[in-house]
Amino acid sequence: MFGLIDHVGVATDDLETAIGLYEGRLGMRLAHRETVDSHGVEAVLLDVGETHVELLRPLGEETAVGKFLARRGPGLHHVAYRTDDIERTLEELKETGIELIDAKPRTGIRESRVAFLHPRSTGGVLTEIVEPAAGH
Amino acid sequence: MFGLIDHVGVATDDLETAIGLYEGRLGMRLAHRETVDSHGVEAVLLDVGETHVELLRPLGEETAVGKFLARRGPGLHHVAYRTDDIERTLEELKETGIELIDAKPRTGIRESRVAFLHPRSTGGVLTEIVEPAAGH
Numbered sequence A, B: 001m002f003g004l005i006d007h008v009g010v011a012t013d014d015l016e017t018a019i020g021l022y023e024g025r026l027g028m029r030l031a032h033r034e035t036v037d038s039h040g041v042e043a044v045l046l047d048v049g050e051t052h053v054e055l056l057r058p059l060g061e062e063t064a065v066g067k068f069l070a071r072r073g074p075g076l077h078h079v080a081y082r083t084d085d086i087e088r089t090l091e092e093l094k095e096t097g098i099e100l101i102d103a104k105p106r107t108g109i110r111e112s113r114v115a116f117l118h119p120r121s122t123g124g125v126l127t128e129i130v131e132p133a134a135g136h
Helices: A015-025 A064-072 A085-093 B016-023 B064-071 B086-095
Strands: A004-011 A029-036 A040-049 A051-059 A073-083 A111-119 A127-131 B004-011 B029-036 B041-050 B051-058 B073-084 B113-115 B127-131
Touching: A004 A064, A004 B004, A004 B051, A015 A029, A015 A051, A015 B127, A051 A064, A051 B004, A064 A073, A073 B004, A085 A127, A085 B004, A111 B051, A111 B073, A127 B041, B004 B064, B016 B029, B016 B051, B041 B113, B051 B064, B064 B073, B086 B127
Parallel strands: A004 A051, A073 A127, B004 B051, B073 B127
Antiparallel strands: A004 A073, A029 A040, A040 A051, A111 A127, B004 B073, B029 B041, B041 B051, B113 B127
């Protein structure tokens, strides 16, 4: 069903400091930066081989990541698994009884197609499914 | 410095239900199961391509994962990055000012060599460095 962990999402209220940590100290290459209005975040992707770290700064307190930060502070926010056919994967997950936050794929960072699964049905882990755009 | 995300660690108080979720519903192959006394956990590795999910059930309330569960409930516990030379990586991290929980590598699951970085210096993310044993 899944080819690889695609990325981990990390919530932060200070994107520049987080970039300094991941790029400057942990030696990851900054690959992409984008404001994803539909998800309420400014996001940065850094490469770890074929996988990524996705830094997430909320655009406001009322966004999902803003509420997460207020409740839990900065840290691991979600994990994303890669698929090459997101519609089929969502069908399969639904059939096994997984509760979907997104019944249909949405556009995510770098023109990927993404959907989130509800942590209620995934042991407390906010889980994302990603079909990367061609070339990524 | 890092070749790939090696795994995400997921804390659970019910390992069998978590295995049912990851193996049965998310379709991941159960690759390994081991009680790691030095880390205070019973742990299960599932394959996601070359990466893994590591399920962690604490052996007691006073273990690190036991305290995490009491404080935050089940969910994402840590992320681990893969290296092929853990001593060199720890040296490099120390030089950049990262605070190490383990100054020297310890033996982790499946005879890997591991070290943890302190979340105080990694933006609230408990971060592990892993040098897998030969063949994994």
